[in-house]
Amino acid sequence: MPHSTLAPVFIGLHFGLHALLIGLAGFAVVRAFVASSPVAAWTLVVGVAFVAVYLAGAWAARSGRAAGSSGRTFAVVWVAALTLLWAVLTWLTPEGAYLVFPLFFLYLHVLPGAGGVAAIVVTTAFSILALGLHLRFSVGGVIGPLVGAGVALLIGLAYRALRREAEERERLLTELIRTRQQLAETEREQGALAERARLAREIHDTVAQGLSSIQMLLRAAERDTPEPGAGYLKLARETAADSLSDTRQIIRELTPARLDDGLAAALRRLGQEQSDRASLPVEVAAEHVDLPMVTQTALLRIAQGSVSNAIRHADATWIVVELAREDDAVSLVVRDNGQGFDVSSAVAGSHEADSFGLQAMRERVEQLDGALAIISVPGDGTTITARLPLSTERGASS
Structure with missing residues (x-):
């Protein structure tokens, strides 16, 4: 103890x-x-x-x-x-x-x-x-051992009671320390979420607005500029449009959909938004699971990154997102029928952009004592499974 x-x-x-x-x-x-x-x-x-x-x-x-x-x-x-x-x-x-x-x-x-x-x-x-x-x-020869036995029994019972009390105190102290750690982890996570939201607002109000203005100015200049200068302006406008799209994607990743209605509702909104934006079906099958805010945020981030990768890099024609509760864990599965990739090469870092996203997912899962499985074969789609325990010392109550 x-x-x-x-x-x-x-x-x-x-x-x-x-x-x-x-x-x-x-x-x-x-x-x-x-x-x-x-x-x-x-x-x-x-x-x-x-x-x-x-x-x-x-x-x-x-x-x-x-x-x-x-x-x-x-x-x-x-x-x-x-x-x-x-x-x-x-x-x-x-x-x-x-x-x-x-x-x-x-x-x-x-x-x-x-x-x-x-x-x-x-x-x-x-x-x-x-x-x-x-x-x-003799009387002493009989009374002596009997008294010794009685005293030993009383002391033994008192010792057991004292030990049980000490063990209970130790258990309560351990729970208190664990609760303080969970509270500190929650405060750090909330602070990180607040900082990410602030960065998203700053990027939206500065970089995104600036790129949008540049795009409109280039469009106006393109109409009034004869060839071949108009071609360069068109290329600049398209580059600004791509940069604006990437910036908006960064903003979306920094500010997750509101989780007030739970992770299942947020995943369904994500699927609907991505379906409308990319014009491909994103099916979401998510059951309601009562999860700590940290776990909800991590799974939503993983779903956002997986769906975004499938749309932007995998040339998928359908995507399925599943959220289900298991015995002592919650699992998130994102499947697509895209072109797939070599997992070992991506993990080793041969595809720098993709490997960064996969590494970020893995770090999120490991921080919550979970496991991330990536199954992909070139030309045969990708399945990403994140499994997080329902109760963890690193978790926090919502």
């Missing part, structure tokens, strides 16, 4: 449990040698094995080597091996019974639910039995 202020607490508890368990195991071994127990050597062997198995399991869990369903099986086997070694150590020396207290926390952590409680009950009963056989049965 990198953002949680409780992370140091949990780390301290884990290291404290490690230290307590290893310290109690060492105490049981040393006590056996100090008391000159006849099984001191066996106590040492079992104690070292107990610590080694514990450290190996803790290392595997921390390094992530025990994960998934196999990790669950590993944890159960690990706890069973520790319990067996602890039972042997307790049978050899009564001080081994002290290790049951840190084992209680291990059971609650590794065996959640009834499994952990059952393990505590069994080991508590075994501790009482072992202490009774070693030191004779």
Whole structure:
């Protein structure tokens, strides 16, 4: 939990449990040698094995080597091996019974639910039995393990509640950070759209108006100028007309059709406008999909660029635009029956103007964690498919 202020607490508890368990195991071994127990050597062997198995399991869990369903099986086997070694150590020396207290926390952590409680009950009963056989049965020998088990259960439940609260806080903090990122992305996108609209207005009021005036002046001069000068004026007028057409196309791309009615309505308007302008059918099949404004704008730009390329460069006689919702994504497909092109050459940049448009489409899609597929064969038309996820961290609410 990198953002949680409780992370140091949990780390301290884990290291404290490690230290307590290893310290109690060492105490049981040393006590056996100090008391000159006849099984001191066996106590040492079992104690070292107990610590080694514990450290190996803790290392595997921390390094992530025990994960998934196999990790669950590993944890159960690990706890069973520790319990067996602890039972042997307790049978050899009564001080081994002290290790049951840190084992209680291990059971609650590794065996959640009834499994952990059952393990505590069994080991508590075994501790009482072992202490009774070693030191004779007494009230203290019975009450001590029972009190330890009760305290461990209470602390374990409190630890779980604290951890759940910390995880919930971490989840809320992650959502807050994600929301702030989405808000910042939306603000940047809105700022970019506003700047593009401003540039479109500036181009319309300056360059486009100037080219229109030049075209009218050249037309008037063409009528009053004899050949061959009239031919040069006609060529200049046609060049100005082409430049004006390109400028208007730039303005249209800078200012998308209004999306107040949704992307489907904007695509239908685009198809109608291009059909009227180019005198070729542009069929639009678009279902309404509730999308963030950023996603709508990106798909509309891709549709504009694809339709424009099909009309201006592909010599297509029909174009189809489809917008559909999938399970967890929205897809935009633009197909035409034009002359097609070599996709690998275009991507490599051999057709500089076309490759720039394709690269711009790809960058738009990648910014929203989507995918762009271009299928085209020279002489057999082109299909461009943009697929964007319906929910993305980069997206923004409309």
